[in-house]
Amino acid sequence: MNHRNGRITTRTCVICRERRQRSDLLRIVRTPEGKIEFDRTGRMDGRGAYVCGDGDHWGAKLLDGRLDRGRLKNALNIEIDDSTVMLLSEAINSHINE
Numbered sequence: 001m002n003h004r005n006g007r008i009t010t011r012t013c014v015i016c017r018e019r020r021q022r023s024d025l026l027r028i029v030r031t032p033e034g035k036i037e038f039d040r041t042g043r044m045d046g047r048g049a050y051v052c053g054d055g056d057h058w059g060a061k062l063l064d065g066r067l068d069r070g071r072l073k074n075a076l077n078i079e080i081d082d083s084t085v086m087l088l089s090e091a092i093n094s095h096i097n098e
């Protein structure tokens, strides 16, 4: 749990708009090179967006296109293509299952 000035650090999930503790969220980053990557450490350079780690935001739903990919796109201000979604899903799923 992260505390700063005695308060819990919270962030908003860009997909479902829920405010949660920083530690419950995953960070997706648009790197300075313009790539979309899953930020395992939470400390990568670039513009970040947060999504729930335990939500139905990843995996099959995302690949089916049922998920509103547009929200992640808007948050990072970049197009997100199928192969990027695939790579993100794989990285996140392997992280969650570790």
Ligand SMILES: [Zn+2]
Pocket (backbone or CB within 6 Å): 013, 014, 015, 016, 017, 018, 051, 052, 055, 057
């Ligand atoms: Zn969420």
